[in-house]
Amino acid sequence: MDQVAQIREKIDLVSLVQEYLPLKKAGRNFKAVCPFHNEKTPSFVISPERQIWHCFGCQKGGDCFTFLMEYEKLEFPEALRALAKKSGVELKESFFQTGLSSKKDKIYVLNRLALNFYHYVLTKHNAGKKALSYLENERKIDKKLIETFALGFSPKEGNALSNFLVAKKKYQKGDLIEAGISFEYRGQLMDFFRNRVMFPLFDHRGNIVGFSGRVIDASSDGGKYINTRETLVYHKGQMFFGLNTAKEEIKKLDKVIVTEGELDVISMFSQGYKNVIAIKGTALTEDQANLLARFTKNIALCLDQDIAGSEATKRSFLVLEEKGFSTTVVLTPNGKDPDEAIRIDPVSFKKALKSDISIYDYFFNNAFASFDKETSSGTRKITEELLPIFMHIGNEIVKEHFLKKLAKELNTSYESLLREIEKIEKKEVAKDEIVIPNKDRRERTEILEEYLLALIIQSEIPLEIFEYAKENLKDYKFNASSIEKIVGFLDVYFKTHKQFDIKQFSSVLPQELLKTFDICFLLPMPKLLEEGQYQDEAKKAAKELRALFLKDKIKFLSQDLKNKEKDKKPEEIKKLEEELSELIHLLSTSASVIQ
Numbered sequence: 351m352d353q354v355a356q357i358r359e360k361i362d363l364v365s366l367v368q369e370y371l372p373l374k375k376a377g378r379n380f381k382a383v384c385p386f387h388n389e390k391t392p393s394f395v396i397s398p399e400r401q402i403w404h405c406f407g408c409q410k411g412g413d414c415f416t417f418l419m420e421y422e423k424l425e426f427p428e429a430l431r432a433l434a435k436k437s438g439v440e441l442k443e444s445f446f447q448t449g450l451s452s453k454k455d456k457i458y459v460l461n462r463l464a465l466n467f468y469h470y471v472l473t474k475h476n477a478g479k480k481a482l483s484y485l486e487n488e489r490k491i492d493k494k495l496i497e498t499f500a501l502g503f504s505p506k507e508g509n510a511l512s513n514f515l516v517a518k519k520k521y522q523k524g525d526l527i528e529a530g531i532s533f534e535y536r537g538q539l540m541d542f543f544r545n546r547v548m549f550p551l552f553d554h555r556g557n558i559v560g561f562s563g564r565v566i567d568a569s570s571d572g573g574k575y576i577n578t579r580e581t582l583v584y585h586k587g588q589m590f591f592g593l594n595t596a597k598e599e600i601k602k603l604d605k606v607i608v609t610e611g612e613l614d615v616i617s618m619f620s621q622g623y624k625n626v627i628a629i630k631g632t633a634l635t636e637d638q639a640n641l642l643a644r645f646t647k648n649i650a651l652c653l654d655q656d657i658a659g660s661e662a663t664k665r666s667f668l669v670l671e672e673k674g675f676s677t678t679v680v681l682t683p684n685g686k687d688p689d690e691a692i693r694i695d696p697v698s699f700k701k702a703l704k705s706d707i708s709i710y711d712y713f714f715n716n717a718f719a720s721f722d723k724e725t726s727s728g729t730r731k732i733t734e735e736l737l738p739i740f741m742h743i744g745n746e747i748v749k750e751h752f753l754k755k756l757a758k759e760l761n762t763s764y765e766s767l768l769r770e771i772e773k774i775e776k777k778e779v780a781k782d783e784i785v786i787p788n789k790d791r792r793e794r795t796e797i798l799e800e801y802l803l804a805l806i807i808q809s810e811i812p813l814e815i816f817e818y819a820k821e822n823l824k825d826y827k828f829n830a831s832s833i834e835k836i837v838g839f840l841d842v843y844f845k846t847h848k849q850f851d852i853k854q855f856s857s858v859l860p861q862e863l864l865k866t867f868d869i870c871f872l873l874p875m876p877k878l879l880e881e882g883q884y885q886d887e888a889k890k891a892a893k894e895l896r897a898l899f900l901k902d903k904i905k906f907l908s909q910d911l912k913n914k915e916k917d918k919k920p921e922e923i924k925k926l927e928e929e930l931s932e933l934i935h936l937l938s939t940s941a942s943v944i945q
Contacts, residue, residue: 353434353439353441353442354415354430356437356439357414357430357433357434357437357439358401358413358414358415360437360438360439361401361414361433361436361437362398362401363396363398363401363402363403363413363414363417364380364396364398366414366417366418366433366436367380367382367396367403367417370385370421370644371383371385371394373396374392376395376874377808377875378397378398378399378808379395379396379397379398379872379874380395380396380398381393381394381395381396381874382394382396384405384407384408384410385421385640386405386408386410386420386421387405387407387408388672389407393405393406393407393874394407395872395873395874396872397868397871397872399852399853400852400853400856400868400871400872401413401414402868402871402872403416403417403872404868404869404872406869406872406873406874411865411868411869411872414433415429415430415433418432418433422555423588425452425454426452427452427455428452428454428455432555453528453582454582454583456525456529457528457529457530457559457581457582457583458557458558458559458583460515460521460525460526460529460531461529461531461550461557461558461559461560461561461583462558463515463519464511464515464529464531464558464561465500465502465548465550465558465561467502467511467514468502468503468504468511468543468548468550468561469500469501469502470502471502471503471504471505471510472485472496472501472502472503472547472548473493473496477503477505477506477507478502478503478505480566481503481547481566482496482503484547484566485501485547489613489689490617490620490693491616491620492620495616495619495620498595498619499549499550499592499595499612499615499616499619500550501547501548501549501550502547502548502550503546503547503548504541504543504544504545504546504548504563505541505544505545506544506545507541507544508540508541508544509532509538509539509540509541510541511531511532511541511543512526512531512532512539512540512541513539515531515532516539523539526539527539528581528582529581530542530560530578530579530580530581530584542578542579543561543563543576545565545566545567546563546564546565546566546576547563547564547566548561548562548563549561549562549563549564549591549612551577551578551584551589551591551630552593552594553583553589553593553594554593554594554597554641554644555594556594557583559578559581559583559584559589560577560578560581560583560584560589561577561578562575562576562577562578562591562612562630563575563576563577564612564613575611577630585637586630586631587630587631587635587637587638588635588637588638588641589630589638590608590627590628590629590630590638590641591612591615591627591628591630592612592615592619592626592627592628593627593641595619595624596615596624596625596626596627597645599624599625600625600627600645600646601645601646602625603625603646604646604648605625605646605648605649605650606625606626606627606642606645606646606648606649606650607623607625607626607627607649607650607652607680607703608626608627608628608629608634608649608650608651608652608653608666609626609627609628609629609652609653609687609688610628610629610653610654610659610662610687611628611687611689612628613689614626614628614652614687614688614689615627615628616689617688617689617692617693618652618688618692620692621692621696621699621700623703626652629662632658632661632662632665633661633662633663633665633666633669634665634666634669634670635669636669636672636673638669639669639670639673639675640673642675643673643674643675647674647675647676648675648676649670649675649676649677649678650677650678650679650680650703650706651663651666651677651678651679651680651709652679652680652682652688652703653666653687654686654687655681655682655685655686655687656686659686659687660716663679663709663712664713664739667709667713667739667742668742670709671742671743671744672742672744674744677708677709678706678707678708678709679706679707679708679709679712680702680703680706681702681705681706681707681712682699682702683695683698683699683701683702684698684699685699710739710740710743710748710752713735713736713739713740714736714752714755714756716735717731717732717735717736718732718759720735721735723759723760729760732756732760733756733760733767733770736756737767737770737771737774738774740752740753740756740771741771741774741775750764753767753768793829794898795829795895795898795899796829796830798891798894798895798898799828799829799830799833799895800830800833800866800869800870800873801873801891802819802888802891802892802895803833803836803837803870804870804871804873804875805875805884805887805888805891806819806840806888807850807852807867807870807871808870808871808873808875808884809884809885809888810884811884811885812850813844813848813849813850814885815884815885815888816840816841816844817844818885818888818889818892819888819891819892820837820841822889822892822893822896823892823895823896823899826895826896826899827899830866832862832863832866833866833870835860835863836859836863836866836867836870839855839858839859839863840855843855843858852871
C-alpha cells in the first residue's frame with residue numbers, strides 16, 4: 351500500500367468533514383448543505399462505508415483529499431501533507447522529489463524569508479529605526495504587538511531583499527518575481543516593497559501568502575498602502591489581515607469584528623479585542639464570506655465612518671445577507687476609523703462596540719439622517735436608498751417589519767412599498783437576463799436507470815432486488831452504458847456471492863465505472879424508503895423502465911410500418927403488425943402498475 355492509500359485508509363471522512371460542516375444522519379449516509387455552491391436543501395452526501403462524498407447539486411465529489419483540496423483551495427501536495435500530519439503518517443521526502451512538489455510551497459518559503467528579513471530590519475537594523483519610532487511613538491504599538499503581528503520594514507534601497515535572496519539564499523530571479531517579492535526593471539531585479547512598514551498577510555492555516563506595505567513619509571513611491579500583486583497564493587478578494595491570530599477567539603465568542611485596516615486590527619487587539627480582522631479590498635467578497643462562515647455566522651462591521659466606508663457596508667451587506675449572516679454595525683465615535691477612535695478616547699470606543707446596531711437599522715437611520723422625509727424629493731430619495739436593500743433581506747418576518755416601519759415613517763401604505771419593490775425586481779431580472787435552468791435536464795429513462803441501480807446497491811437485500819430487476823428487464827437495453835456495465839458486473843458477482851460486500855465489489859470495478867457507482871451509492875432516497883420499502887420502489891422503477899422501453903420500440907416499429915406500407919411489401923407488413931400487436935399487449939399489461 352503506497353502512502354496516499356495509507357493516509358486514505360487512516361482518515362475517517364465523516365470526522366474530517368465534521369470539522370468544517372455540521373452533518374446530519376440520513377439512513378446509512380450523512381448529509382450537509384454543500385459548501386461549494388449556494389443551496390438551502392442539503393445535497394452534499396457522505397458515505398462512511400465507501401469513504402466518499404458527492405454533491406448532487408454542483409456534481410462535485412471525491413475522497414478526503416479532494417474534499418480538503420476543494421474546501422481549503424489546496425494543491426494535492428499541500429492536502430497530502432495536511433492529512434499525513436492528521437493521520438500520523440510520516441511522508442517520505444522522496445515522494446516530493448518526483449515532480450509533485452507545489453510551486454506554492456516555494457512561494458510560502460520565500461515569503462517566510464522575506465518576513466524574517468523585514469522584521470530584522472525593523473527591530474535590529476539602523477535602516478528600520480525611523481519606522482520603529484513611527485510605530486512605537488506615533489502609533490503607540492509596543493514591541494510585544496510588533497512581535498505578535500510580525501511587523502517589519504522594507505528598506506529604501508531598491509534591491510536589498512532581492513540581493514539577499516539571490517546571493518545568500520541562492521534563489522532564481524524568476525522565483526522572486528513569481529512570488530511577487532521582486533520585479534524586473536531595465537534588466538535589474540528590484541524589490542516590490544520599498545521604504546514601507548510591512549504587514550505580513552497570513553492565511554487561516556498560518557501560511558504567509560503576501561504583504562501589505564504602508565508608507566511612513568511622503569517620499570515613498572505609490573499610494574498610502576500597496577499589497578502583494580496577485581500570485582498563486584495571494585488573491586486579495588479571498589484574504590483578511592489578522593485571521594490567523596483571531597480565528598480561535600472568533601470561534602470562542604462566535605462573533606467576528608471586521609475593520610478596513612491593519613492598524614485598526616492592531617489597535618483593537620491592544621485593547622483586548624482579539625476577534626478582529628481587516629478586509630483586503632473595498633468590501634467583503636463572496637469568497638471572504640465563505641471563509642468567515644467556517645468560524646461564525648455573527649459579524650460586526652466596524653468600517654471607516656466616511657462615504658467609502660458606507661458604500662463598503664452596503665456592498666458587504668448583499669454578500670452577507672445571501673450567506674445567512676447576522677450582521678451588525680459599529681459606529682465609531684471621535685474618529686473616522688477604529689485606530690483613530692481608540693487613540694482619541696478608548697473608553698467611548700468600547701461603549702460603541704457594545705452598542706452595535708443591526709445593519710438594517712443602520713441603513714434606516716442613515717437614510718432618514720441624509721434626506722428630509724417631509725419633502726417629496728426626500729421621500730423619493732429615502733425609498734430609492736432603502737427598498738433595494740430591504741428587498742434582499744432573507745428573513746421574511748424581518749423584511750416585513752422594516753417595510754412596515756418605513757411605511758409608517760413615510761406615512762404611506764405597506765402595499766405601495768411592495769409594488770415599488772416589484773418594479774425594482776422586474777428591472778433587475780431584465781438587466782441580468784436571469785435564466786433558471788432545469789434541475790435535471792436528463793431524460794426520464796436515464797434518471798430511472800440511475801435510481802434503480804441505487805435501490806439495488808443501497809438496500810439491505812440487494813440480491814433479491816437485483817434478481818427481480820433482471821427478470822423484468824431481460825430484453826431491456828440500457829441508455830447509460832456505464833450502468834449497463836455495472837449491472838453486468840453485478841450479475842457475475844451474484845453468481846458466486848450471496849451477500850453483497852460493497853468494498854469487495856467496488857474493488858473489481860474498472861476505474862471508469864467507479865464514479866457512476868459511487869453516485870448511485872450516495873443518491874439520496876425518499877424518506878419513505880427509510881422504512882425498508884426498497885423492493886416496492888424497485889418494482890415500480892423496473893416496470894416503468896420496461897414500459898418506456900416498449901413505447902420507444904412501438905414508436906420505432908410504427909414508423910417502420912408506415913414506410914413498408916408505402917413500399918407495398920405485404921409479408922414484411924404482416925410481420926411488423928404482429929410484432930407491433932405483441933408489443934402493445936405487453937405495454938398494456940405493464941401500464942396498470944404505472945401510476
